[in-house]
Amino acid sequence: MAVSVLLLAGCGRKAPEAETATPVIALPVQAADGATAGRFPGDVHARYEMPLSFRVGGQLSARYVNPGDVVKKGQALAQLDPADTNNQLAAAKAALEAAEHRLLFATQQRDRDEAQFKQNLISQLQLQQTQDTYASSLAGRDQAKQQYELAQNQSRYTTLVADHDGAITSRQADVGQVLTAGQEVFGFAWSGEREVYLDVPESRIDGITVGQQAKVTLPALPNHVFAAHVREVAPAADAQSRTYLVKLTIDQPSDALQLGMTADASLQANKPVAPGIDIPATALFHQGEHPAVWVVRPADATLELRPVTIMRYGERDVLISDGLKAGERVVMQGVHTVSAGEKVAPIAPPHPEDAPQ
Template identity: 80%
Template sequence: MASSLVLLAGCGHRAPEADTTVPVIALPVQAADGSDAGRFPGDVHARYEMPLSFRVGGQLATRYVNPGDVVKQGQPLAQLDPKDANDQLAAAKAALAAAEHRLLFATQQRDRDEAQSKQNLISHLQLEQTQDAYASALAARDQAQQQLSLAQNQARYTTLVADHDGAITSRQAEVGQVLAAGQAVFGFAWAGEREVQVDVPENRIDGVAVGQAATVTLPALPGRSFAAKVREVAPAADAQSRTYLVKLTVDQPGQSLQLGMTADVVMQPRAGHAAVVAVRIPATALFHQGEHPAVWVVRTADSTLELRPVTVARYGERDVLLADGLKPGERVVMQGVHTVSAGEKVTPIAPPHPEDAPQ
């Protein structure tokens, strides 16, 4: 019995188990190019873009141009059926001719009555009636002239002409279609000034201001870059994308900068604003805490996990550029972000395949 008690006492004093750790793929993050945080994709537009339309309504009879055509100022672009306008013009001419004839008769009658009134051959009342008829005829003639001028304008407006040199960007009406006054027929871009339009996320719009310098490069023109300045920043975000439209005027665009080209815009840091120190992580390292992006950071002191909110500057095909929330050198979980939890003790390991490591 004594020996049994000794054995039982020995079993009751086991050595404490070592704390278990979970292996996770985690690597230090590296600083990205500082210009990446201020880089935005965009496309080339004309400084002035607008729809072209007739000032009068009617049936579209002819189109003289198509999308992509380059046109000159004063060149006819389309034609409405002119029959109604020509009929109105003919009626206005006839009305003017009748008004001029009545005015001629009223003028002759006024001259006769004034001469007779000086000889006291007619009453003063008759002279006043004659003068009133002359004034009415004169006003009717002036009104008829204005109606003729309006009818001439209406007839001229049945031909749509280019008011500037430019290019047709779209077609929005077909031959035979009945158009209302002001209904768009073509999209039109003026020749000359070019600008680049970019969409800036709301968490980065405070780093963009009117007059800010930028550099524009285009995949279609390798080896070339263009200086630009921010001309306009939208006062409100788009309701669907939650981005702000920013327009940049390109200095000396030349003929090579074509409409619709994709562009890469790099904003220069604003005066008094430090350049953003951005870091790049693989897309697999990004975790979402509700609607907000976050990453799992391995604490250096005790190798436990911390879920830290971050600010995304730009999403790429395989990686994500972070503008805030991480510092270069901090160790981040790169894969398996949905299988770990806050406070969990981990052992960082390298990816099993070297190509999975962030570049």
């Protein structure tokens, strides 16, 4: 009976359960280029973007292009009803013909009176009156000629023509609409030069100067890196966003750069900067008032809260100067849901774009 009790007691004991590892998003960190002054999101624009409009008013009778169409220089884009301008042109032409006829008659009269004056057949006063009539007729002809040329221009202006190769970016008027002179009909972007627009917060604008070098990458073109430079820095902040518009010019634009593509620009520092470790802002944890990160120990896959020294805060990342080494695995997300000594199973972010670059 004693042996049976011992056997039953032995069967009732359970083997100790292995500690369950908590899955966390953790990736190895990489050394950051010390020459990078900051990274900013942006989008691709044309070097020259402008509205297209008619120089004269009228009713829009035809539209030949739509947003997204690529057009060539000299191509007709839209047409106004030409009835009024055609009538003005016909009236100006008739006025010019009448002025030329009056000038011809005044010229003949002047020639006759000058010949008669030499023979003392007419008075000095009559000759002066004839010459005055000729001068008035000549000025009237010149004025009518200018009016005719103006009417010709007005007639040509009823056709909206592309003055450069480019693309239609927007449409602001429909057929049948009555337009005033200068009212926008299309948005237009020139072909050729491409730029990247950045919205830089006021805390970072002091480190950006005209001519500063930059590198531009695009999610849509993962295998391309474009060299660029700062062409323009806005002198004042936007009233709503309180950010400064910075324009980067792509040094060697490519046809693959499509308008509106999202971009990521890394500005090069004007002065040498010590290298550091770049981590996403979501990986930063605060131990009291001191910044820290969760590091996965490689020996046993447990977490260690390690203090770090911040070199620079960015829009989406933080540059660490001390406390981390390249290759160490750091928790990138969910830093407030883990604890020191906890055993974890590192996994990659569910979305590739969330991984540090």
